[in-house]
Amino acid sequence: MNPGKPEQFIDAALQxxxxxxxxxxxxxxxxxxDVLAHLKRNTRTPLFPFSVxxxxxxxxSLDPKTGKRDVQRLIELFTMLKRAGADASVTYAALDIARQLSS
Known part of the structure; x- marks a missing residue:
């Protein structure tokens, strides 16, 4: 699919x-x-963005002194995806995000 043609992704998803x-x-x-927001308006199927x-x-970014990751930009990404219509997100950063949000 052509990344410049989101309608291809939307058509495949609707199929x-x-x-x-x-x-x-x-x-x-x-x-x-953009695809997520369109699908949210046009289907009831649960939508899960997967962060590769x-x-x-x-x-x-990894802090070399503490070994901890700063995942603030990822938190902003997932907040935006939630606003766009994500039911949940799948990410390698789940544990790091949970740690940052609970501190």
Whole structure:
């Protein structure tokens, strides 16, 4: 599919919905917000953006002194995806995000 033509992704997703998909996994999460918002308006199928490892690496930095990751940019990404219509998100950063949010 051509990344510059989101309608291709939308058409494929709607075909899966017609075939009784239980949920839709959209990846990479960062680049699917427009498709996610469209699908949220046009289907009741649960939508799960999947944040691939490259997003995890690019959007989080490792503190060499503490060994902890700063995942604030990822938190902002998932907040935006939730506003766009995500029912939940799948990410390698789940544990790091949970730790940062609970501190």
């Amino acid at each position: 899966l919905v017609q075939e009784d998909a239980d949920m839709l996994l959209l990846e990479p999460a960062m680049f699917t917000a 490892s490259g997003e995890y690496t690019a959007l989080s």
